[in-house]
Amino acid sequence: MEQVNYVNEHLLPGQIGHFLILLSFVGGLLATLAYYFATQSQIKNLADGAVWKRIGRVSFITHGLSVIGVMGVIFFIMINKYYEYWYAYDHVSNNLSMRYIFSAFWEGQEGSFLLWMFWHVILGFVLIVKAKEWETSTLAVIALVQTFLASMILGLYFGPDDLKIGSNPLVLVRDVQNIPLFDNPNYIIQDGQGLTPLLQNYWMTIHPPTLFLGFASTIVPFAYAIAGLWTNQHKSWIKPMLPWALFSGAILGLGILMGGAWAYEALSFGGYWAWDPVENMSLVPWLVLVAGIHTALVSKNTGYSIKTTYLFMLLTFVMIVYSTFLTRSGVLGDTSVHAFTEMGLEWQLVIFLATFLILSIALLISRRKSIPSPKKEESAYSKEFWLFIGALVLIFSSVLITFTTSIPVYNKIATFFNANAEQLSPPTDVIAHYNKYQIWIAVMIGLLSSIAQFLRYKDAKGFASKYMKKATTHLVLAAIVAIIFTALATQVININAWQYTILMWASWFTIFANGDYLVSIIRGKIKIAASPIAHIGFGIMILGTMASGLNKDVISAKTLMNVDLIEGFAAEDAGENVLLRKNLPTQMGDYLVTYTNDTTKGQSRFFSINYKRYSDDKKLLEEFDLEPNILYDRQFSKIEASNPSTKHYVHRDIFTHISALPKAEMEPRFAKELEDSLKYLPYTISLGDTIQTQNYQVVFNGYNANPVNSYYRPKQGDVARGAKLMVQLANSDSSATWKAMPIMLRRGESQYEIADKIPELKFKVKFAAKHFEQERDLNYKEYRFKVGETATIGKYEVTYEGIEREIDRAKYGGVSETAIGARLKIVNTETGEDTIAVPIYYLDVERSQQFNIPEEIRSWGLKFQFASPDPKTESIQLFIADNLPTEEKIIVEIAENALHDYVVMQAIVFPGINLFWIGSLLMLLGLAMGMWQRRKAIVSADS
Amino acid sequence: MKTTHIVLIGVIAIAVGVLIMASGDMGTYETFAEAAKKEGTVKVVGYLSKDKPMEYNPEKDANSFSFYMSDESGAEKKVILKAAKPQDFEKSESIVLTGSIKGDTFVATDMLMKCPSKYVEEETRVKAAI
Structure with missing residues (x-):
């Protein structure tokens, strides 16, 4: 192939970026190995651990800085609009405002992978500083994940089939395209395709980073779980892991919530949650994580449920990877509105998923014997027992959601084995399908979160204890208050099924039981208030979903x-x-x-x-x-x-x-086509008369010398006259009237007819050409007058009394200083009546043209035009017609059913939608408070 | 046997039961011919017949958009979607309809369209951008 030397390309940033991508991959790989050996040495108490650890740190930091560097390079290319790069071409355009540059960055798959990696890097750095004895093992896990992620942006081709590994964000347009343009060494791409308008939105600047921090942060509990299994420290991993899990729960939750807010505020589907596969697959890891947080609390306080905690924390991250696979492999194509399109990395994603799934399962199985669990079984009156049940309910919820969301995966697998396999379809009413199961989950969560709140760890006495009796009283009271409130609330919120009545009661019960617990049992001690606050939030959130969802009113x-x-x-x-x-x-x-x-x-x-x-x-x-x-x-x-x-x-x-x-x-x-297709019909209307059109009655109420209408705004120098029309619906009792004013306009030398419309009536009216023919039929005769002279026209005597210089400007548009009027006195010789007429003449100075504005005496059939003054002879030239129809008529054209x-x-x-937002935020606040307290406990234990 | 084990078995049993129930909601993608034989709503996958007329006249009915679609067997049918015409509909690659056959037409209550990825037609687009 011929080598072309392109002149206008900026290849250096791309080369630096490529190098950094490779460096991040190699750095990640090296860090994985070094931290692996460091951990092994730590387990076996070997001396070389410190060296490995140092290599691990240097490699991971190199990796991290490379990732940040790659992002920097891509931003540089995007900000400078180097459209020869595909990423800039595909996501930026000349008119894209810089505030959307972040949205544009994570619009692409590569950008969002980098964003995910970026958060892992930051979390990794924090762990290097803070994790102490857990550093090597957790960082080994993070580095391994990072190696996989870095491979997604490698963009290397291997083997005879050109097997693609990763999609390089720094490819040039000419690498992707083979079009004649690139035969020209001087080619320049002037503009990019830009960012989808749907993403040009401030939510899109803050939602993805938050969501991805949520996704990324699940790696820490996962890394601790792997580390605990790996180093056989089955009890001590939980304490440092817990604040991270709570952090992750709060941030991931916030990210999901922001997604809902974005959908609600910026998209047009009218709601914040639609059980779309992409939404589901971000919710599922959160549910599993929350289940894991509950069992971790059990493990930490009682030593029970350690295996379960391992399982849930591992599963959380595996579900994050599964979610990534679903949304990025193109599998969801037929079932989701906002999945990414495929980029040819399906197998790479499958390997990523399989690796961590198998690693998790293998470690759990190999360590199952050494994980301690108390011999004595939990008492049915203990908190740990019911927390465990609650966690199972959450898992059950996520299994159900995953089960239906994974339909496209079953289809893919079936097709893999049999190309003609029948394809399953999701339920026809997806929302009803999910809701009908999830409401029972919500009811159970409500009940369990209230009852378990009052129970105590390792309590085996049950109702024998005084506390238990007190707790029972409180719970029964909360249940009764909840019944009352449910009854009250159903007056406001329309509940259309008994299931929802139960859900409503469960929500109130949660709010009151947890509120009561907060006030009367722990007496508002903020230190231990996290859990009741989160649960109250849950109750309020469910109330909000019912109020806004069930009573959503499409008015x-x-x-x-x-x-x-x-x-x-x-x-x-x-x-x-x-x-x-x-x-x-x-x-x-x-x-x-x-x-x-x-x-x-x-x-x-x-x-x-x-x-x-x-x-x-x-x-x-x-x-x-x-x-x-x-x-x-x-x-x-x-x-x-x-x-x-x-x-x-x-x-x-x-x-x-x-x-x-x-x-x-x-x-x-289509606009012109439409105007051309209008069907105008002519109508003649006499002054004061009403005519009947197809759908309307139209009255002509005279002229307006200073007209304005929907198409016309006056300009200096215009001479315009509008016909005042009043329009009413024909065949209607309604007395509503509308106004329309078609205009004839003289601007300069040109004559225009300007239509008017009444949009709500689909009514359009303009002067007909015939209207102006009326003028043509007048028998003007020329007259010359000197002041005081009289002419006889039929039975009328017209006397020229002199020039009038004070002319109402409104009559002639008001531009010319030279407007003058000829004052005429007309006497009816039969009746002796007389009247005055002042036709106007003026000179448009700018255009040096003469104009005149005629005057009519309708009832006498006279019309006067002041054609010109003759200063030399002090005479004036007038045209006078005496056959003006005594009835004033306009001829207009009216189009009906025409306007669009x-x-x-x-x-x-959406009634009560704020309950949803407030409840959700309260739940996340509870998680954040929990994190804060756990974190403080660790710090104070250390010091 | 521990209580937790009993509970676990119980939960798994319920889970299996509910999953079986839930899978009852799933269907298969039908062709128009199959949809005609079925009662209730079904899902049909197909492609927009781009040469046939599309009609959306909100002045007549703001919630009725009609077009022709051919299903996977190639059979073509008129479809009425009970909603406004979606944007970029002409560009849709494949369509998933939810609804039922009524007489000669398929009345859809919901529609999901798969639009081509940004990568299609890019040659023309690059040209347009230069």
Whole structure:
């Protein structure tokens, strides 16, 4: 192949980056080996341990700095927009704001792998400093994981089949593409593809780093578990591991919650949780981790459940890897909305998963005999027994979720063995499927977290003890209060199934039992308050999901139009979208909703949607505007994203998003086609008369000399005249009226007819060409007058009384200083009546053109035009017509069913959604408090 | 036998039972012909017939979008989705519909579309960017 020397490429950063990727891989591998030998030496008490440890540290630090360096290089390339690099080309564009550079970085798979590795590096550094005797063993595990992850971005090809190992983030576009462009050594790529608009959002800047820190942090409990098994220190690993597990629980939980918040605030699916496979697979590791935290507490306090704790902590990380496999291998393609697309690393991910699964199982089996467990079995009255049961329930929950989420995996496996294997599909109603099982899990968690809270470790006496009697009283009381509150709450929250009533009771029970425990048993001691606070949070969260989920009210499906007018209309048939015509209020649920306005800012178009709620006696109770927007692509040729807008109240949210627009606005190329297809019909309307069109009654109420309408804003120098039209619905009792004002405009030499529209009526009107022909039919005759002269026209005597210089500017647009009027006195010789007319003449100085504004005396059939003054002879030239029809008429063209000014939108009320957020945050706060206390306990034990 | 063991066996038994129940919710992907024979909602996988008309007229019904899809056996059918037309629908690679056959049409209550990865059509896109 011919070698081309490309001129405009910046190859140095790529070369540095490549080197750093290789270095990070090698460093990781070396650190794994060195820390492995260091640990082995530590176990066998050999002297060379210190050397290995030092090599391990140097290698891991080299690895860590390389990872950070690679990220730096990629950011450098992205910030400088070196589009010859695929990563910059694919994720950045010229108009991408720098604040989204982070989002762009982790939009790609390679970037998100690096983000994950970055957190592992930071956690590894912390462990090097803090983990003491656990450093070598835990770092060996972390380094091994890092080696696997680094291999994902290696981008090496092996063997005759070009087996791909890793996907290199620093490839050039010309490495990926083979197009004629690259025959040109001077090629420059001017712009990149940019970041998906859905990700151009501040949530996308903070959600992935938090979630990935959550993912990454599960490696610490995992590393401690492996280390404990490896070095046979089955009891002592738990204490230093516990604060890390709690940290991980809090951060991973926060990451998942932010994902929900992002979906709710920025995406248009209307909710925070949809049981999507990607969501599920981030929840499952968290559930397993929380189960592990509970059994770890048992192990630490009683010595029971050590094996289980091992199992759960190992499983947490394995599930993280499984989740990575599912979301990144492309397996989920058919079942999830937001899985990554494949990048050819499926087998590498499978090996990654298999390695850690087999390592975990092998270690557990080989050490099963040496893991201690008390001979005496747990008492059924002890805390440890019920904590264990609770942990099992959590595991059960995650097994169920994983079972259904893994359907595509079963299909892949089946296809692997038999290419024609029948493909299983997920349940047709996924949400109902998950909910119907998970509500019982939630009920059990609620019960267990309340009862176990009151129990004590190693309590075998049961009801014989005084404490137990007291605890029972408290619990029974909490159960009764919960019944009362359930009864009260069902007045507000509509519960449609008995299962939910039980769940509601369980939530209240959790809140009251744990609250009571917090107040009356531990008396608010903040040190040990973590667990009741987390459990109260759980109870509140479940209440929130019920309030917002069960009572989620798609008010856009409940419009008068949809429900009341159609006979036999079943509510469940109602679609969730409603069409709102501009300025035509529509009742949705309790709200009167009006689309009032739209404004374009940059590539976004914001729609003002006005919500009003009235009391029964028509008093305005509340009013607010929401501004959902849509984002056009750079050419304004299509819509890229629709961003919702939500009104937040303490007790509920009102969520709105635009689901469609008129075709002409979805794709502006249809706009002309649409105007061309309008069907205008001509109508003649006399002043003050009402005419009937297909759907409307139209009244002509005279002219306006200073007209403004939906298409016309006055400009200096314009001479415009608008016809005042009043429009009413024909065949309707409604007395509502609308106004329209078609305009004739003279701007400079040109004459325009400007249409007007009434969007909510789909009504469009403009002057017809025929209207101007009326003028042509007048029999103007020329007259010359000097001051005081009189002419006789039929029965009228017209006398020129002189020039008027004070002319109302409004009459002629007000630009010219030279406007003058000819004051005419007209006498009807038959009746003796007289009147004054002042036709206007003016000179447009700028254009040096003469214009005149005629004056009419309708009832006498006269029309005067002041054609020009003649300063020399002090005479004026007038044109006078005497056959003006006495009835003033306009001829207009009206199009009906023609206008498409509307939005199709969805509006959903989420009651009590804040309970969900508050409850979740409280739960995470409990985890964080637990971490803080455990951490403090370790520090004080050390000192 | 320890109490925990009994509990464990109990939990496993319940788990197996529930999993069997849960797997009852799963179905298989059907073709239109099979869907016509079944009661209730099913899932059908297929591809958008790009040469056939797509219709979404919100002024008539904001919740009805019709198009033609051919299933995996190649049979083509008109589909009515009871929702607004999704963005970028024309670009969809494959479609998974949830719904049921009603007369001549398949009425879908839910639809998942798989859009091509960013990597397809990239040649034209690179050209456009230069």
